[in-house]
Amino acid sequence: MSNNKGVSFVYVAITILVVSALGYFLFKSSPQNSIGADRGQSSTPTNNGPLDSLIGKPLPDIQLTDKDGKTYTNESFKGKNTVLFFNEGLMCYPACWNQIAGFGTDSRFNTDQIQAFSVLVDSSSDWQRAIEKMPELAKAGTLFDIGGSVSGKLGLLNLPSSMHRGSLPGHTYIVLDKEGIVRYAKDDPNMAMANDLLIKEISGFND
DSSP, rough: OOOHHHHHHHHHHHHHHHHHHHHHHHHSSSSSSOOOOGGTTTSOOOGGGGGGGGSSSSSOOOEEEOTTTTOOOGGGTTSSEEEEEOOOOSSSSSHHHHHHHHHOOOOOBBBBSSHHHHHEEHHHHHHHHHHHHHHGGGSOOOOEGGGGGHHHHHHHHHTTSSSTTTTSSOEEEEEOOTTBBBBEEEOOTOOOOHHHHHHHHHHTTTO
């Protein structure tokens, strides 16, 4: 009888060990624990695949232009927390248009601490057609990535939000801190307004 009790105890002990090991593995591999805080990253899981490789680093060297032809480089974004909203522009109506207009009319994104730019694949002259249809768009900061070369360099053309995979970005946010380091990135296939989420992320940069 005592031998049977000993065998039962061994079985119970092995079962506990197996369950504990499985629970630990599942915890460590969950999305919530896959983003390293040791690189100064956001505490909010992004689950963005390739986008996450940008976090904790300066952007690769890029060049964008505004409506007046002024060139913006990585250095242009230092000094303020900066949101770069990469999207399809004219073809992404109304979702992207609403988000762009939302940045322009939200005073939180036009301060001495925070700025937002919507990055469009259209030309400035073509984008003027959108402004004529939705005048609120004129208040938003816009930069132009004609042909999507910068979007391609950053790996934004094949994310889930893209409606034209391989050719155009979809609905993607990249947020830089004042030193120009990527601190947060999110691809949003739902194409929802994200202002409150972005402000929350930026507010945590100094935590």
